[in-house]
Amino acid sequence: MKFFRDLGSLVEGRWRDVNYDERAFPEIAAQALAETNPKDPWDIIRWLHTTPHLPSQQDVDGRFGNPPITLYCSPRFHIDVYFWLDGTTSIHQHAFSGAFQVLLGSSVHSQYSFEHQQHINSHFSVGQVCLNSAELLAEGDIRTIFPGRQFIHSLFHLDRPSATVTIRTYQNPDALPQYDFLKPCVALDSYFRDESTIKKIQSVVLLLAMEHPEADSFIGDLVSSSDFQTTISWATRKGPQQARPTCGLASHSLGGDSKAAKHNTSKGVYEDQRAPILPCAAIECAAQNEPARACEEAV
Numbered sequence: 001m002k003f004f005r006d007l008g009s010l011v012e013g014r015w016r017d018v019n020y021d022e023r024a025f026p027e028i029a030a031q032a033l034a035e036t037n038p039k040d041p042w043d044i045i046r047w048l049h050t051t052p053h054l055p056s057q058q059d060v061d062g063r064f065g066n067p068p069i070t071l072y073c074s075p076r077f078h079i080d081v082y083f084w085l086d087g088t089t090s091i092h093q094h095a096f097s098g099a100f101q102v103l104l105g106s107s108v109h110s111q112y113s114f115e116h117q118q119h120i121n122s123h124f125s126v127g128q129v130c131l132n133s134a135e136l137l138a139e140g141d142i143r144t145i146f147p148g149r150q151f152i153h154s155l156f157h158l159d160r161p162s163a164t165v166t167i168r169t170y171q172n173p174d175a176l177p178q179y180d181f182l183k184p185c186v187a188l189d190s191y192f193r194d195e196s197t198i199k200k201i202q203s204v205v206l207l208l209a210m211e212h213p214e215a216d217s218f219i220g221d222l223v224s225s226s227d228f229q230t231t232i233s234w235a236t237r238k239g240p241q242q243a244r245p246t247c248g249l250a251s252h253s254l255g256g257d258s259k260a261a262k263h264n265t266s267k268g269v270y271e272d273q274r275a276p277i278l279p280c281a282a283i284e285c286a287a288q289n290e291p292a293r294a295c296e297e298a299v
């Protein structure tokens with residue numbers, strides 16, 4: 001699509017002039033978006049339906065966006081548009097840098113900080129997730145994306161659909177891992193993938209969705225034998241396959257939310273699956289390596 005080829009060439013030239021310094025990329029991307037008129041998102045769909053040559057798609061399965069479409073690809077960055085039917089993203093940081101612009105609709109944009117308190121492992125920390133600001137983003141508004149802890153945010157899309165265009169690097173290695181944050185106090189590596197944890201989470205969803213008569217016993221045994229990270233993963237369904245969309249991150253729902261939400265065993269954990277609030281008692285006892293009895297009480 002010529003508009004985005006020109007936009008990509010503009011960014012490429014300016015970034016090359018500063019030797020591809022990642023620190024300069026957010027401002028370069030934001031400035032390029034500001035200098036070009038926002039594209040009609042429905043022209044993008046028309047183009048998608050007719051072009052014989054799509055750029056290499058960065059998210060073929062449509063795990064982030066409804067759908068995500070890559071509009072321009074170069075060796076060091078790409079330009080995507082994301083249509084949104086889902087209302088909200090997780091609270092997350094990024095392992096890349098860039099800028100985004102609202103093309104369609106409006107969004108509540110919230111920014112957070114994370115006050116690190118305890119390192120559990122390389123994929124999981126405990127601290128305080130603090131809301132710093134909230135603003136309304138309207139069509140045409142642009143925001144920079146900085147990697148790591150300096151930019152932790154979430155978006156709640158007010159219109160259906162909403163659409164945003166993003167100019168972003170592939171990955172800033174020094175900004176890994178990319179964390180999701182769960183209020184009030186957990187940071188989870190959103191790319192961490194452990195087959196055992198995934199299957200345990202899926203099994204808990206099964207037990208709760210069907211209201212298995214021995215669900216309490218099954219889950220109690222699971223908690224008794226689990227580490228802190230695994231316990232939090234299943235308690236919030238915030239495992240690698242259950243995370244809500246973050247930038248460039250897979251998201252799948254396993255379903256069964258309504259019944260799970262009503263299950264007495266996990267009441268308080270499941271009552272708002274879209275914005276999980278962790279039971280503090282569970283966090284405290286697990287952090288103290290007392291996952292068995294204390295956490296059973298907490299859930």
Ligand SMILES: [Fe+2]
Nearest residue numbers: 092094246247
């Ligand atoms: Fe983001």
